[in-house]
Amino acid sequence: MQDSFSxxxxxxxSGISLGFVYGLIAIGxxxxxxxxxxxxxxxxxxxxxxxxxxxxxxFIMEALGLGWVPVAILAMLLLSMVINGFYGWTLxxxxxxxxxxxxxxxxxxxxIGMSIFLQNYVQLLQGARPRPLQPMIPGGLELWTVKTPADxxxxxxxxxxxxxxxxxxxxxxxxxxxxxxxxxLGRAQRxxxxxxxxxxxxxxxxxxxxxxxxxxxxxxxxxxxxxxTLRYGSIDFFIGFLAGVKAFTAAVLGGIGSLPGAMLxxxxxxxxxxxxxxxxxxxxxxxxxxxxxxxxxxxIFRPTGLLGKPDIEKV
Amino acid sequence: MNATARPLDVPAMVKEAALTxxxxxxxxxILVGFELRDVPGAMALYTRIPxxxxxxxxxxxxxxxxxxxxxxxxxxVIVGAxxxxxxxxxxxxxxxxxxxEAAARTARRFMPFEAPVVQWCxxxxxxxxxxxxxxxxxxVRVAEIKEREAAADRMGARVQSIARYAGPILGxxxxxxxxxxxxxxxxMSVAILVMTYIMLGWGLNIVVGLAGLLDLGYxxxxxxxxxxxxxxxxxxxxxxxxxxxxxxxxxLAALVGVLLGFPVLRLRGDYLAIxxxxxxxxxxxxxxxxxxxxxxxxxxSGIPRPTLFGLSWDEEAAEGQIPFHKWVSDNLFPIDYTPTxxxxxxxxxILALALIVNWFALRARQMPIGRAxxxxxxxxxxxxxxxxxxxxxxxTAFGVGAMFGGFAGAFFSTSQGxxxxxxxxxxxxxxxxxxxxxxxxxxxxxVVLAAxxxxxxPEAFREVKDFRMLAFGLAMVGIMxxxxxxxxxxxxxxxxxxxxxxxxxx
Numbered sequence: 001m002q003d004s005f006s007x008x009x010x011x012x013x014s015g016i017s018l019g020f021v022y023g024l025i026a027i028g029x030x031x032x033x034x035x036x037x038x039x040x041x042x043x044x045x046x047x048x049x050x051x052x053x054x055x056x057x058x059f060i061m062e063a064l065g066l067g068w069v070p071v072a073i074l075a076m077l078l079l080s081m082v083i084n085g086f087y088g089w090t091l092x093x094x095x096x097x098x099x100x101x102x103x104x105x106x107x108x109x110x111x112i113g114m115s116i117f118l119q120n121y122v123q124l125l126q127g128a129r130p131r132p133l134q135p136m137i138p139g140g141l142e143l144w145t146v147k148t149p150a151d152x153x154x155x156x157x158x159x160x161x162x163x164x165x166x167x168x169x170x171x172x173x174x175x176x177x178x179x180x181x182x183x184x185l186g187r188a189q190r191x192x193x194x195x196x197x198x199x200x201x202x203x204x205x206x207x208x209x210x211x212x213x214x215x216x217x218x219x220x221x222x223x224x225x226x227x228x229t230l231r232y233g234s235i236d237f238f239i240g241f242l243a244g245v246k247a248f249t250a251a252v253l254g255g256i257g258s259l260p261g262a263m264l265x266x267x268x269x270x271x272x273x274x275x276x277x278x279x280x281x282x283x284x285x286x287x288x289x290x291x292x293x294x295x296x297x298x299x300i301f302r303p304t305g306l307l308g309k310p311d312i313e314k315v
Numbered sequence: 316m317n318a319t320a321r322p323l324d325v326p327a328m329v330k331e332a333a334l335t336x337x338x339x340x341x342x343x344x345i346l347v348g349f350e351l352r353d354v355p356g357a358m359a360l361y362t363r364i365p366x367x368x369x370x371x372x373x374x375x376x377x378x379x380x381x382x383x384x385x386x387x388x389x390x391x392v393i394v395g396a397x398x399x400x401x402x403x404x405x406x407x408x409x410x411x412x413x414x415x416e417a418a419a420r421t422a423r424r425f426m427p428f429e430a431p432v433v434q435w436c437x438x439x440x441x442x443x444x445x446x447x448x449x450x451x452x453x454x455v456r457v458a459e460i461k462e463r464e465a466a467a468d469r470m471g472a473r474v475q476s477i478a479r480y481a482g483p484i485l486g487x488x489x490x491x492x493x494x495x496x497x498x499x500x501x502x503m504s505v506a507i508l509v510m511t512y513i514m515l516g517w518g519l520n521i522v523v524g525l526a527g528l529l530d531l532g533y534x535x536x537x538x539x540x541x542x543x544x545x546x547x548x549x550x551x552x553x554x555x556x557x558x559x560x561x562x563x564x565x566x567l568a569a570l571v572g573v574l575l576g577f578p579v580l581r582l583r584g585d586y587l588a589i590x591x592x593x594x595x596x597x598x599x600x601x602x603x604x605x606x607x608x609x610x611x612x613x614x615x616s617g618i619p620r621p622t623l624f625g626l627s628w629d630e631e632a633a634e635g636q637i638p639f640h641k642w643v644s645d646n647l648f649p650i651d652y653t654p655t656x657x658x659x660x661x662x663x664x665i666l667a668l669a670l671i672v673n674w675f676a677l678r679a680r681q682m683p684i685g686r687a688x689x690x691x692x693x694x695x696x697x698x699x700x701x702x703x704x705x706x707x708x709x710x711t712a713f714g715v716g717a718m719f720g721g722f723a724g725a726f727f728s729t730s731q732g733x734x735x736x737x738x739x740x741x742x743x744x745x746x747x748x749x750x751x752x753x754x755x756x757x758x759x760x761x762v763v764l765a766a767x768x769x770x771x772x773p774e775a776f777r778e779v780k781d782f783r784m785l786a787f788g789l790a791m792v793g794i795m796x797x798x799x800x801x802x803x804x805x806x807x808x809x810x811x812x813x814x815x816x817x818x819x820x821x
């Protein structure tokens with residue numbers, strides 16, 4: 001047994017790394033919502049496709065004899081990011097662009113349709129059963145040792161995998177923040193977010209900017225998919241639904257439209273889920289209920305989320 | 316023939332097609348090109364290169380066909396699509412077409428596809444292109460969405476006028492159907508299933524079609540109704556009959572709907588959708604994990620069937636009950652026992668329930684509350700300024716829809732005799748929503764057609780069952796793109812101000 005602080009510490013780290021997965025997906029929701037004002041319901045499925053591509057990429061690398069862990073992970077990362085970018089682009093081009101300017105509900109319904117389609121597409125092509133992956137990065141960083149009641153030593157450690165997840169995500173966030181705040185692409189995106197007509201009058205290609213937003217969202221979801229695959233070691237065609245809804249909850253909690261908010265919300269949701277599962281009685285069975293309850297409560301009492309700006313409905 | 320054909324810019328066309336082919340290559344190269352399969356002890360990687368090649372080639376050809384269509388070369392596209400379609404069909408159904416095993420094997424060698432879904436997709440694309448070329452209506456490339464919605468509205472209005480005659484005819488057909496199939500248990504089972512979905516569709520139509528509230532968790536109310544009856548009927552001390560439980564199930568579902576709706580109905584449309592989805596999942600997870608109350612994932616079995624004034628449908632009834640066939644034989648005319656009697660009885664129950672929902676929806680449109688729903692759907696802010704309380708109005712729609720969902724749920728549990736959380740997953744909500752959407756928001760007839768199409772057809776063609784959900788998703792997307800308001804949309808206000816009164820108001 002471990003003492004209560006070590007237990008708390010392990011839960012904390014595990015919650016943060018899970019929260020990063022949600023945060024990376026949530027950024028996709030929040031970016032798309034910010035720029036086109038729709039919930040990209042199929043985003044969870046894009047994440048699931050990223051996870052599958054990463055998994056298949058690992059087996060391809062192994063078949064090519066390049067199974068050395070750093071190379072394999074790099075290949076998984078790159079391949080799933082590229083392929084997912086194409087999925088994001090195609091999704092926008094096929095299902096959402098033709099409906100721009102339509103009612104609010106029409107794109108949401110195509111999004112649900114795309115979500116069902118993509119789920120079954122992967123299920124039919126890759127099978128319905130969970131696909132396992134053996135742990136790629138064993139071991140962990142040893143932090144301190146505690147005495148257990150049985151008078152044996154217990155070493156508190158952070159697994160290298162969780163450290164890697166945290167490092168990758170933070171690096172990605174730095175790069176992403178740079179793109180949004182410093183490059184012309186980011187400027188165009190922020191301009192389209194404020195006023196699409198005005199942006200297009202000033203020579204910004206709105207369609208291309210929106211498409212790029214979907215591509216970036218999908219690329220981040222691919223990273224989330226890779227992390228999920230490494231973290232859980234088993235994926236199936238249905239993971240996108242639950243992860244998608246939870247990430248959306250994270251986006252709402254952080255304030256939809258706000259990028260730091262999405263990451264914050266993701267980490268909070270990850271922590272809530274992990275701590276609820278770790279501490280509440282029969283918590284692991286009801287952890288999804290806890291997350292959904294957070295969603296309902298936030299929407300009722302603070303629909304703009306923690307960092308969001310109030311959205312005034314115009315006539 | 317090609318009077319409208321314009322000279323082709325071949326390099327541009329090839330470039331466009333090559334780009335499309337490249338995108339399709341990237342989409343398919345991993346997910347279609349490789350498959351992980353279980354082999355004892357590990358996973359093995361299989362390749363499906365021919366499928367990827369076929370996808371890319373067809374994408375290239377399809378894009379060229381689209382350009383040709385745009386430039387007015389219809390004949391070439393029809394011929395090309397016919398040839399490719401025929402080739403694919405040979406690969407798809409070799410046994411049926413050639414009869415012999417050897418010929419089938421030869422055909423397979425030409426079409427070395429591993430995944431049938433790829434073949435079917437390619438075949439559908441080809442058929443679609445061929446049909447479009449054959450119908451030959453020049454597509455307006457960037458049709459205004461508003462225009463398309465208006466066109467859909469006009470069509471919906473036309474259907475509405477037809478519905479005045481078609482409705483009673485369909486109703487009569489539905490009542491008479493069991494007479495024609497009185498010996499076919501299979502057909503009656505499918506009819507009950509379709510009728511259940513029609514009822515659910517009509518119930519959800521009140522919420523989505525009339526009041527414009529996108530509810531992605533409708534199945535939660537269905538579940539509440541189903542478990543209410545299941546628990547009331549199987550708890551030893553209570554053991555209520557179906558007819559007593561039915562109103563209770565509806566009331567409880569409505570109560571749950573109102574309790575949920577009260578806080579969340581202030582939210583805007585898409586937020587509401589996600590909250591209802593979350594709520595549907597909460598209900599399912601609770602049912603799944605609350606072993607002491609709902610028996611968890613194992614579900615509740617042994618739910619009694621409804622009786623007809625105390626007559627049982629079994630061959631040999633339990634004590635104190637008389638079997639239906641015996642009673643009829645004794646009092647009216649001799650009949651033999653057949654399990655189909657029970658199916659027919661269940662069918663009439665669900666038909667009656669569905670017609671009640673339909674009647675209510677049609678009546679409500681004439682009443683102030685229904686008009687308020689329709690007005691709220693069109694413009695919430697205007698409604699508020701005219702003194703309609705949006706929360707209360709939405710709440711009634713939500714509660715009424717939930718109540719009908721609860722009725723359907725109670726019926727579901729009595730007709731199945733077994734309920735488990737498996738039956739109440741999100742995809743059920745999506746199917747019901749798809750029925751409403753495909754039929755056209757607010758169109759009663761559209762729901763019937765969509766339910767026949769989406770539930771009846773896959774039951775009739777069991778071979779394509781695997782692809783059912785795939786086609787479902789595609790159909791949802793396609794119909795939304797083609798007619799954003801639904802197939803038989805009916806957004807015309809049911810009640811209009813009299814022209815004279817409108818003139819005076821000016």
